[in-house]
Amino acid sequence: MKYIIACIDNDLMMLDELYNKLSRIVDSDYIIESYINAEQALIGCFNDIIAGNEILITINGKNNSSLKYDEFLLELYKNSPNTKNIIFQDTIDIKSLEKVINEASVYKIIPRTLKRVDFELMILEAIKLNAQERRLKEYQKVLESAVDKRTKELNNINVKLNVLATTDSLTGVKNRRSFFESCGPMISYNRREKKSLSTLMIDIDKFKLINDNYSHKVGDEVIKLMAQTTQSLLRKSDVFGRLGGEEFGVVLPNTSLRGAKKVAEHIRSEIESLEFITSNKSKVKFTISIGVSVLTPNENDLNSLLHKADLALYEAKKNGRNRVEVYCEDIDNE
Structure with a gap:
């Protein structure tokens, strides 16, 4: 499984800048995908999900497609709820942002000028947070499995105790x-x-x-x-x-x-x-x-x-x- 960082912006220079900054801090387990609009990104993200990859982060810049960011993020959330969505300021209106916050998720809203934020540190924190959530989910699965196993064991014990309490041990008929x-x-x-x-x-x-x-x-x-x-x-x-x-x-x-x-x-x-x-x-x-x-x-x-x-x-x-x-x-x- 690979971890996908999807960069969306119709400015090719911004996509290059994002790629250069990201490629310096991630290893071969991470794939940086570049898209010029949200519609193209949604298709690409769905293909990655079908392939068994995880959409780790989306970086949402200028979008010139008919698919608005709120629609894109809501659709993505249905299939990848743990994705950390970063949105550039002034790329989404207040009403759409409110819808995304209420019905999907937003990790960070940042200035479009990357020099004004510690971009690399923010990405590393998002990766770290995602890893923690993944480990927590895996631990939760192990815990649920253990609880389920123990519950079945207790049910079996209760059945056996009930049999012992109601059955004559020598003959097997009712006591x-x-x-x-x-x-x-x-x-x-x-x-x-x-x-x-x-x-x-x-x-x-x-x-x-x-x-x-x-x-x-x-x-x-x-x-x-x-x-x-x-x-x-x-x-x-x-x-x-x-x-x-x-x-x-x-x-x-x-x-x-x-x-x-x-x-x-x-x-x-x-x-x-x-x-x-x-x-x-x-x-x-x-x-x-x-x-x-x-x-x-x-x-x-x-x-x-x-x-x-x-x-x-x-x-x-x-x-x-x-x-x-x-x-x-x-x-x-x-």
């Missing part, structure tokens, strides 16, 4: 807190809208014997297998969570008692057909018992609904395990 938070509003909505809703309480039968006979590690693998299998048999709208140990809960929205019994029996049957192979090739078979309850007009919250399903689960255990039982008032009276 107890997340299960209750997800189901609470669902209970209220279904009760208000008088929609059917059912719950299941699931427990692995004789789980202590699995731990005692095969080890707690195998017990954990059995819990994982049971949870993942059950999750795969449920709808996306169903809520499934581990409530503690080998006990799990399911909420089935828009599901009648008949539908809930069908879902529960399907889960029970699929679990019964599973077998877990241990590291020493032992086959572990296991079963589950399930209690079913349905939402009634008198139901106040999830706890009471799960309590009824838990009573039905206890009944399933009492009646031989590996079975589905539905809550009824007779169970509650026992």
